[in-house]
Amino acid sequence: MDYQRVARWRTKNASGILVTVSDGLAFWxxxxxxxxxxxxxxGGFLTLRCYFSGSPTFLGSLGRIDVIRTERALARWLAMEGATGHDLARASTWPRIVDRARAGDLEIVVDVGDDPSFGPINNSYSPDFVADRLTQGPCNVDIYDVADARKLLADVAQWAGDDKARRMLADSHPLGRLLSQLSQRTPRMAQAWHPSSRVPPRQAIATEAEQFRELVNDLRARFRVHPEGRS
Incomplete structure (x- = not known):
């Protein structure tokens, strides 16, 4: 397969505007x-995720996520070892993915655009980056990065049955409450962390930053990394 080939489809985004997407993205x-x-x-890792009746499900099993570093390697793995033996194999559309992978026509495309039904989406996540920025203080974190990282961690926790992560990410927990505030950038939060505040911002969230780093480390520990094989 020529991975540089870009056939394109015209579809409407959430605002009703015609947009162009690749045939690979249209397939997914x-x-x-x-x-x-x-x-x-x-470094970066690729995997798959879907939602069964609103519940997240990842490429993996027993709380371990199958990940591979490159698009080509993931497509090859799905055609062979990854064709069965994981939670996504029960999806009704899974055979279509395996068939396309075995034919050499499966293009791995990470969607970071507009979905015609659900609006803007981003399937690229940087939880380590968010953890690093949190240690520098709340004003150093991008609100969208925070929201995306929290969503990823929450999805994994729900799929894996991780009660600790779900509890820490809930709004009733100090960490979850902080992430909600960072995502909203509320005036009350801005006043509390103003430079004139008696408590330096970095110290004010030191415990929560450490807890977030712990969740990110737990996420990486779930990775089941598969070799890339031939290029």
């Missing part, structure tokens, strides 16, 4: 399963 939207990229301090 049709089957309802998303390739996602997770950037870590050890």
């Amino acid at each position: 939207r049709k089957v309802g399963i998303d390739p996602i990229r997770i950037e870590t301090s050890a």
